[in-house]
Amino acid sequence: MTEHCVAWTDRTETTAPNGVAKRHLDGEGASLARITVPAGTKAPRHSHAHEQFVQVLAGSGTLETEQGTKAFGPGSVFHFPPDVWHAAEFVSETVLVEVNLAPPSHSRFA
Known part of the structure; x- marks a missing residue:
């Protein structure tokens, strides 16, 4: 049975x-991760x-994509469609929450 309410510290x-450092919560067709990057x-x-979505909770750095390089910090949100390249450099310790969606052929929602 899936727990409906969990704490990151329980993962x-x-x-x-x-x-x-990563803590995961996996579902059917998607996963959620809390990541701490030195x-x-x-x-x-x-x-x-x-497809991937990332929310920056704390920290700072720079994100590089085909659209150029941009600074990020708390409150920044990233969206990467499938097969879109990206790179990052983390200036300070950064805490992220990442949502990964399964490719359409693997999703129960397809």
């Missing part, structure tokens, strides 16, 4: 070698087959 945290971290140019 298992995984930490990558670069110090990026200052100085760089996310190289990449893309994914799924």
Whole structure:
């Protein structure tokens, strides 16, 4: 049975070698993640087959896309359609909430 109300602290945290810490909540056709990114971290140019939304809760940095480079901070929201490249540099420790939607062929909503 799926819990309808959970706290991020109740989710298992995984930490990558670069110090990026993630907590996930997975659903059918979508996932939600809370991510803490250390200052100085760089996310190289990449893309994914799924649509993604990201909200910046705390911290700052720069986002690079085909539209150029833009500074971000608390309250910024990113939207990446499938297969659109993006890169980021995190100036200060940054906390993000990320929503990943399954590609249409994998979604129960298709």
